[in-house]
Amino acid sequence: xxxxxxxxxxxxxxxxxxxxxxxxxxxxxxxxxxxxxxxxxxxxxxxxxxxxxxxxxxxxxxxxxxxxxxxxxxxxxxxxxxxxxxxxxxxxxxxxxxxxxxxxxxxxxxxxxxxxxxxxxxxxxxxxxxxxxxxxxxxxxxxxxxxxxxxxxxxxxxxxxxxxxxxxxxxxxxxxxxxxxxxxxxxxxxxxxxxxxxxxxxxx
Numbered sequence: 001x002x003x004x005x006x007x008x009x010x011x012x013x014x015x016x017x018x019x020x021x022x023x024x025x026x027x028x029x030x031x032x033x034x035x036x037x038x039x040x041x042x043x044x045x046x047x048x049x050x051x052x053x054x055x056x057x058x059x060x061x062x063x064x065x066x067x068x069x070x071x072x073x074x075x076x077x078x079x080x081x082x083x084x085x086x087x088x089x090x091x092x093x094x095x096x097x098x099x100x101x102x103x104x105x106x107x108x109x110x111x112x113x114x115x116x117x118x119x120x121x122x123x124x125x126x127x128x129x130x131x132x133x134x135x136x137x138x139x140x141x142x143x144x145x146x147x148x149x150x151x152x153x154x155x156x157x158x159x160x161x162x163x164x165x166x167x168x169x170x171x172x173x174x175x176x177x178x179x180x181x182x183x184x185x186x187x188x189x190x191x192x193x194x195x196x197x198x199x200x201x202x203x204x
Contacts, residue, residue, distance in 0.1 A: 004171070005032045007061040010054055011088065013047045013078030015069030017157050018105040022065055025164025028180045029172060036061075038088045047078055058091055062100045066092065067160075068107030072128050079107045089115035103152040103167065105160040109133060112151065121148045122195045126156035144190035158189070166192050 006026055008019055019035070027033045036058045037044060045051050047069045058064070070078015082088040093115040096102050104112050109125040112118050113136035123137045124146045134140050144159045145152065145166050154163035165188050169177035181188065 004030070005034060005061070006063040006065060006167075007034050007036045007056075007058060008065045008067065009038060009058055009088065009092075010035050010044045010046075010052065010067070011038065011077070011079075011082050012045050013070040013075055013081060014044070014067045015078075015106060015157070016046045016048060016050055018067030018069060018108060018160050019046075021158065021160035022105060022164040022167075024184065025161055025180055026167060028183055029164070029168035029176050031168075031171075038082075038091050045077075047075065058095060060098060061095050062098075064092070064095060064099055064102050065163075066102070066104045066108035066111050068105060068110070068126065071107035071110055072126065079111055083111055083114045086114075092117065099150070101150040101152060103154070103163060105154045105163055106156045109153045110136075112153070113137065118151060118153075121151050122146050122193070123148065123151065123153040124155050124193075125153065128156075141193050143193040144188075145192045146195070147192055148195040161186055162188050162190065162192075 035054045036056045037054045041055050044054050068079045071080045074080050096117050106126045107129050118137045120138050122139050122141050124141050125133045130140050144162045145154050165177045
């Protein structure tokens with residue numbers, strides 16, 4: 001499954017669970033999961049001081065996961081700071097032109113929104129950021145995972161595990177997702193909300 005590559009973007013101030021929850025699940029499912037930075041390889045420090053060496057930069061990725069961290073408290077480093085600087089949203093916008101899908105965990109959705117990638121879409125985020133996300137989307141959905149075709153968003157923190165399991169199921173089938181869930185001893189919480197079909201019905 002070497003060609004099934006997923007890039008998770010990290011930046012100073014990222015939330016650890018937003019990154020390593022999906023990383024564990026997706027790696028266990030058999031994907032090649034890579035941490036990448038937006039500008040240059042090097043050391044990245046999480047919001048709680050975990051230093052990670054990241055050898056790769058976000059390229060012409062086929063599948064991308066964007067974490068949050070530091071949005072709600074407007075931290076000097078984190079997703080809020082990245083949104084203000086604009087470099088990461090700009091890069092995400094360019095990558096999305098050819099990416100198969102873009103996903104987010106927690107307030108990582110605000111970075112997708114800043115890039116204009118959730119306009120006219122259904123999405124979710126950390127519940128404490130619903131009001132901030134609302135102007136950028138068609139509708140904010142209060143569910144753990146919202147699947148709008150090539151945009152997949154997850155709620156706060158542990159919802160990243162549910163995101164990873166849904167991606168495993170969507171890409172590789174329910175048997176793989178069930179195997180991974182058993183291996184990490186985690187039962188998916190809630191449901192995956194699917195965007196309305198073209199005929200107006202909603203698939204759950």
